[in-house]
Amino acid sequence: MIRLDSVSKVYKTSSRPALDGVSVDVDKGEFVFLIGPSGSGKSTFLRLLLREEVPSRGRVMVSNFDVAKMPRRKIPRLRQTIGCVFQDFRLLTNKTVAENVAFALEVIGKPKRTIAKVVPEVLELVGLEGKSDRMPNELSGGEQQRVAIARAFVNRPLVLLADEPTGNLDPDTSQDIMLLLERINRTGTTVLMATHDHSIVDSMRRRVVELDFGRVIRDDRRGVYGVGR
Numbered sequence: 001m002i003r004l005d006s007v008s009k010v011y012k013t014s015s016r017p018a019l020d021g022v023s024v025d026v027d028k029g030e031f032v033f034l035i036g037p038s039g040s041g042k043s044t045f046l047r048l049l050l051r052e053e054v055p056s057r058g059r060v061m062v063s064n065f066d067v068a069k070m071p072r073r074k075i076p077r078l079r080q081t082i083g084c085v086f087q088d089f090r091l092l093t094n095k096t097v098a099e100n101v102a103f104a105l106e107v108i109g110k111p112k113r114t115i116a117k118v119v120p121e122v123l124e125l126v127g128l129e130g131k132s133d134r135m136p137n138e139l140s141g142g143e144q145q146r147v148a149i150a151r152a153f154v155n156r157p158l159v160l161l162a163d164e165p166t167g168n169l170d171p172d173t174s175q176d177i178m179l180l181l182e183r184i185n186r187t188g189t190t191v192l193m194a195t196h197d198h199s200i201v202d203s204m205r206r207r208v209v210e211l212d213f214g215r216v217i218r219d220d221r222r223g224v225y226g227v228g229r
Ligand SMILES: Nc1ncnc2c1ncn2[C@@H]1O[C@H](COP(=O)(O)OP(=O)(O)OP(=O)(O)O)[C@@H](O)[C@H]1O
Pocket: 011, 012, 013, 014, 017, 018, 036, 037, 038, 039, 040, 041, 042, 043, 044, 045
């Protein structure tokens, strides 16, 4: 589902590569933690998958898309196969919960009838039934992240990228969000999550890919965060 083949990325303004000869292969339906210290290249990894950056060398594949080579006009199609969740939720503050989720479908031209049907379904899936008319600032952080996950998932993407999704949440709320991501993963969605959260990585025992100075220094099938970190 995701393949990086000897990928390096050197930003113009930096002498040292952000990614340096990275090869990673993620199968459909896998759940993968991407860990590593600040500056190790995790966000660059995710940005390459979305074609927000192009590699300096190597090949990036997402589903059947040869991401770096594809023409610009096909980028929206790539991005429709990838849902994204961030640490800071990134909700539209002037829209209700339901409107935030609906918006993701409106921009890709889904018919009103479909939107009216699937938005309540996905809000129920994430445990927000009854809150569809609230504004984001009337929700807790955990609830806001649920809206963001609903929005990322409503179009049933093949891949869900999560960049520090629990970074602004307390430990209990973080566990709830992880249960939700596991549930989404069980539907067959490939989940790739960049995180610094030791306890989550240690409790879930999923695949762990660790970056350091832009290189993969560990790829464990059922990993932990790491001793002494
Ligand atoms: N747009 C950019 N221009 C120049 N250098 C960049 C750019 N983005 C990232 N870098 C550099 O690339 C390296 C990797 O950064 P990246 O953001 O991918 O790391 P990260 O592991 O996501 O860090 P964090 O955990 O702090 O988010 C760092 O040295 C960073 O300074």
